Every structure is written in C-alpha cells, then in structure tokens.
Amino acid sequence: MSQRRGFHRKLGPREPGPPRPREWEVLLLLRQGLEDEAIAERLGITPSTVRGHIYRLRERLGIASRAELLQRIPWEQCPSELQILKAGDRDHPKPGR
Template identity: 45%
Template sequence: MLSRSVVIADGSPAVRDRLRMLLAGAADLDLVGEAATGAEATREVLRHRPDVLVIDLKLGVFVAPETATLAFTELAGDLSIVAAIRSGVRGHLLKSASGEQIVRAIRGVAAGAAVFDTAIADRVLALLTDPDSLMAYYLTARQREVFDLLTIGLPDTTIARRLGLSPKTVRNHVSTILAKLDVRDRAEAIRAYA
C-alpha cells in the first residue's frame, strides 16, 4: 500500500495529540510534521512537501500545488468555507468527525478526491444555489446597489445620478460585477441572478 506523508497544523495540543494517534494507527499515513501556528505550518509544508496538510482554518490556509489541503475545524461560516474552497482546499472536515472519518478524509484528499463533511457540503450547496447569498459573497455593498439598479434596466447615467457617482465609476462597477459573476453581459447577469 502506498504511504502518504501528512503534516498536521492546529493550535490545540489536544487536537494535535488526537490526530497524531489516529495517524499512528494508519499504516499508510506517515506523520512528517506538526505545527501550532500558520507560520509553522508554512515552514513544515515547505520543509517536508507532504502529500496532505491537515490544518485548522483559524491558522489560515496554506496551499501548495503538490500538497492536498484538508481544512479541519469547528463549523465555519459560509464565507470562510467558500473562501477556503476558492483558495484550493480539497476537503473540509469538522473536528467532531470520528477517527474513521478523519483517516478516510486524509486518504481521500491524498488520492485527489474532494472530501467534505455532510453538514458543510449541505451549507455550500445551499449557498451556491441561493443567488442572494452568492451575490452577498461576491459583491460589495456598493456593487450590489449598482447591480440592483442595473437589473431594473436603468442606464449607467441614471444609476450614477441615483447613487451620486460618476458614470465612469458606474461603468467600472458594472465591469467588475460582470467579471465577479462570470457572465458576458448585463442580460446574462440579470437572467442568472436577478
């Protein structure tokens, strides 16, 4: 069986002890480093180039191309989950997971799978299927104001007048909105998100 190297990073000695014991019981997983801070995690990953980094999101997210990152944390807010995924995290597991779930998740991300706790997967799916939540994540408050006026068909000059902005600033906001929402034009943005 192929052995996978693992670095664990968590500010809690008790959590690190638990992870260390779980890895000791898995013949195919080799603990090569530990960290209590984000800076230490970065050093350990650069030093060992592990297959998997198991890290508490409170320490930040360090993502290296050759290392699969598994976020191991308390139930995080929707935005931190999405931000972690966007930064390259391959999995997200709650600290309340069973030992078997943790070992299975480490093996899964090491093999290239995306592994998420059911509660987290449900929250991400809800977030991604709720246009209002998605808009709140992607757009600033000002961009949301511009978008709301754009969806009722107002031209840039009218939007500018209503919001006390210059037409050029409104055009810049519209361009940014379209890029953030990954749509080609206003019509597609309105169809997808209005």
C-alpha cells in the same frame, strides 16, 4: 503601476461570490432598467464608476453580458437594507453609504 488581473489593491483577490454592497445598489437600479447615467446620478457617483462596478462584477463571476448578469445574480442574497431599491421605488432618495 499595473494591477494583476483579478486582484483588488484594497480587498485582495477577486473571487466569485455575491456582489458587494455598492455592486448590489448598482445591480438593483440596473434591474429597474435605468441607464448608467441615471444610476450614477442616483448614487452620487460617475457613469464610468457605474460601468466599472458592472465590469468587475461580470469579470469576477465570468459572465459575458449585462443581461446574463441580471439573470444569474442570486437575488435572494440581496441585503435587506436595500429592500426599497429591490421593490423598484424610483422616487426614493439615493441610498446612503
């Protein structure tokens, strides 16, 4: 069964807006310069899931590259519970869900 472009089977239409909680986690680690494999290990997900989060967020926001994504994200909207990741603490245990 194929999905319509821009539509999530559980969450409905993908409209521009701030990142979802897991997307924030991925973005904050990407911002620290971590590769997909390191992000995946840190979050307990697969590298392809990391790439999927980044791809869907870029597509939803109409952004062409990861570098542009990191520049255009509204960092001030980052949830306060992710402040440790925001600070760049690479040794902190993986965030809970």
